[in-house]
Amino acid sequence: MSEKALREHNVLSESERKNESTNKGSLMNNCTENGTENLQGCQKKSHASLVPSIADGDHPTNGGGEVGTLxxxxxxxxxxxxxKDVDAALKSISAGxxxxxxxxxxxxxNNVRRLALYHKEVMLDMAGDLITLLVKSLKNPRSAVCKTAIMTSTDIINAYNDQLINFLDPLLVQLLLKASQDKKFVCEAAEKALVAMTTWVSPTLLLPKLQPYLKNRNPRIRAKASVCFCRSVPHLGMEGIKAYGIDKLIQTAASxxxxxxPESREAARTLLLELQTMYKKSQDLAPSSVSDFSEMSxxxxxxxxxxxxxxxLSVLRATGSACESAVLGS
Structure with a gap:
């Protein structure tokens, strides 16, 4: 190789080495930057997991307008x-x-739930105002607030039972509405709250509250009210049914x-079967015990x-009784 060619080869080799070094440096910088971005992403995710926030499609925005993923x-x-501090938690309810x-x-x-579970006596005097604020949260369009409010309703019902009866109407209608909507996780929470209501609130007090919703214009609300009505009646017991009026209960179920x-119709059938069982049991008792309960044979x-x-005819079909011809001929 000539001396000139050798010099050109050395110059070219040195240039290639510089380019290779530059490319490696750029590659390393890119890797470092990507690593930093990944680390920041992990840090953001870690921070988000520590902050109570929302799911199910609700996306809070940060101060700069950036959409959060909490x-x-x-x-x-x-x-x-x-x-930790009962007085502080109690005083912060209204503002919170x-x-x-x-x-x-x-x-x-969640603090209201804790107070209901561990210190229910401290909130009893403010039950009316508390229900008003709770209903406001139930109406909140943000589903996280709504579901947490429903869970709060369940705990309050479990804690106070019949003591809530004078404030129950606005809470009842919201729970029926939430149990009737399409958002599954809200609907399931509301169903659980309604089960608590029919379990822990005396049927003699709850049934009159449910009665108007059996004729509501919204068929879903009627259906949920029918289910609650059906679930509450058995808690009356035989004496309670006699006092309430089995004739009224049969007329309600028949309607x-x-x-x-179908949910409403199935609840009515279930209730009628329960009433039929109660009626037949009453016939096995001494006549003096049933004279006010049933006069028919x-x-x-x-x-x-x-x-x-x-x-x-509809009731007898629903309860499996075979006397259609007699009914139609009457």
Whole structure:
């Protein structure tokens, strides 16, 4: 190789080495930058997991307008711990539930749940105001606030039972509405609250509250009310049914047999079977014990005496009684 060619080869080799070094440096910088971005992403995710927030499509925005990805943790009742400062938690309820900061609202609702579980006597005097604020949270369009409020309703019902009866109406209608909507996780929470209501509130007090919703214009609300009505009646017991009026209960159930939604019709059938069982049991008792409960000799005769021919036929079909010809011929 000539001396000139050798010099050109050395110059070219040195240039290639520089380019290679530059490319490696750029590659290393890119890797470092990507690593930093990944680390920051992990840090953001870690931070988000520590902050109670929302799921199910609700995306809070940060101060700069950036959409957040926070997810709220819904705490089951058995996992709630006691509040550290009862007085401070009690004093913060009103401001917390009226706040525009939804995270603060959720945190305050969880404190209300803790107080209901561990110190229910301290909130009894403010039950009316508390229900008003709770209903406001139930109406909140943000689903995290709504579900936490429903869970709060369940704990309050479990804690106070019949003591809530004078304030129950606005809470009842919201729970029926939430149980009737399409958002599954909200609907399931509302169903659980309604089960608590029919379990822990005396049926003699609850049934009159449910009665108007059996005729509501919204068929879904009618259906949920029918289910609650059906679930509450057995808690009356035989004496309670006698006091309430089995004729009224049969008439109510009969009116639901022709309702629009299958859920309502099925609840009516279940209730009628329960009433039929109660009626037949009453016939096995001493006559002196049942004189005020049933005057007819059979379930079929009793239904015919209390209902129109068509309604009586529907009830007897629903309860498996075979006297259709007698009903149609009356």
């Amino acid at each position: 997810e709220i943790e819904y705490i089951e009742s058995e996992d709630l711990t006691d509040v 539930l009226e706040s525009k900061d939804w995270l603060l609202v959720c945190d305050t609702l 639901q047999l022709s309702d629009q939604l 059979s379930w079929e005769d009793f239904c015919q005496s209390q209902l129109s021919p068509l309604n009586a």
